[in-house]
Amino acid sequence: MNKLPLIIKREYLAKVRNKSFVIMTFLSPILMVAMVVLIAYLTKLNDSDKRVIGLLNESDYFAHEFLMAEDLSYVNFSDVSLQAAKDSTAKNDYYALLYIPSGKNLEEVAENSFLYTKDAPNTAVLDKLDAIFQQRLRQERLQEIGVSTAEFEAIDKPFEINTATFAGDLNLKGITEIKAFIGGAFGYLIMMFIIIYGGFVMRSVIEEKTSRIIEVIISSVKPFELMLGKIIGTSLAGITQFAIWIVSGGVLLILAFAIFDIDPSVMGSGAAAGTNLAPPVPTTDQTLQLYAQELFKIPWVMLIVFFLIYFILGYLIYSSIYAAIGAAVDNETDTQQFIFPIILPLMLAIYVGFFSVFSNPHGPIAVGFSLFPLTSPIVMLMRLPGGIGEGGVPIWELVTSILLLVVTFIGIVWLAAKIYRVGILMYGKKPTYKELFRWLKY
Incomplete structure (x- = not known):
């Protein structure tokens, strides 16, 4: 060696x-x-792209749920037909049109709502819209059985169990x-x-x-x-x-x-x-x-x-x-x-x-x-x-x-x-x- x-x-x-x-x-x-x-x-450039969604709401529901977010904004259409709203959405190059029809109750309104897009919609956008409908439906169903808005918020409050080691140190x-x-x-x-x-x-x-x-x-x-x-x-x-x-x-x-x-x-x-x-x-x-x-x-x-x-x-x-x-x-x-x-x-x-x-x-x-x-x-x-x-x-x-x-x-x-x-x-x-x-x- x-x-x-x-x-x-x-x-x-x-x-x-x-x-x-x-x-x-x-x-x-x-x-x-x-x-x-x-x-x-x-x-960063991709995330800064803000999507605009046209909103045609003919129902008595969802008056305040669709609020402007960091990556989503809504343009409200009123007193127009569905076809006119579609044409306006396409003309202004909006990302999509969310159509909420009138109905007897919230369940029927949600069941018949549609999101119209030029191509297949982004999954993240769908998840956000689904969450809005799901939250409103859950609240309505609980109110029907006598649960108030305050009680609903208490029920819907997230919970995470505390964890710690046997020595007493908190786990994250x-x-x-x-x-x-x-x-x-x-x-x-x-x-x-x-x-x-x-x-x-x-x-x-x-x-x-x-x-x-x-x-x-x-x-x-x-x-x-x-x-x-x-x-x-x-x-x-x-x-x-x-x-x-x-x-x-x-x-x-x-x-x-x-x-x-x-x-x-x-x-x-x-x-x-x-x-x-x-x-x-x-x-x-x-x-x-x-x-x-x-x-x-x-x-x-x-x-x-x-x-x-x-x-x-x-x-x-x-x-x-x-x-x-x-x-x-x-x-x-x-x-x-x-x-x-x-x-x-x-x-x-x-x-x-x-x-x-x-x-x-x-x-x-x-x-x-x-x-x-x-x-x-x-x-x-x-x-x-x-x-x-x-x-x-x-x-x-x-x-x-x-x-x-x-x-x-x-x-x-x-x-x-x-x-x-x-x-x-x-x-x-x-x-x-x-x-x-x-x-x-x-």
């Missing part, structure tokens, strides 16, 4: 001095920030989901790093193999030492680039939001409405303060430390597999049959991890995936924002997860070195899984 530092230095300098590496290091944050700003601007609705999102963001960073820079290791091996320079290098360096040096050297180059992206991207993003006066919260408001996984948004200042306090309670230092541990171990495992694949093939096209089995556990960790950790962070699926070495770097990070020990991840699960990662890394490096040792000098033949298995016996 006395030549390992030289190999690491060579791989690191070869990567950071590469022209395309330098260009993408400084160009990528600009492109990513520009994309984020564009999405935020377009979201959705805080588990928010913590899972934070851990998931760390896990997603690991997945993206593995996919991007694991490919770097693979391509580096393929380039040296096809240029035949590997035949010179292998005469003075052991295959295992060469493979390990490539993995560590490329990892360091990747970490350097990643750190520059995080710092420069964060600074550019803050400057861009300040210059263009964009509220970052508008980006999540639209997307969160269409998914059950989105945590509830707090509405009052007091609730916001409670959520902020809970977020400050997250053990950020511990989370960052374990992020680095799982980041390093996870990347070393997958980059060893990438190096073995690079040694087994002659060109990047031949790697496609081997790439999907590598990416599959990462994808599984992201999607299954989110669903399992959201519903039950201490359930058997969440625990199993946080112990399985190929998925634990992502799933365990989703569980760690909840803390370690009582109420959080049990210490034995955390220790077992890390030990399994270390053992798996040693085992995969040992197996990858066998493939690397044989495949690094093989040319002109596309290997099969059967042949790779045979190489492991050499």
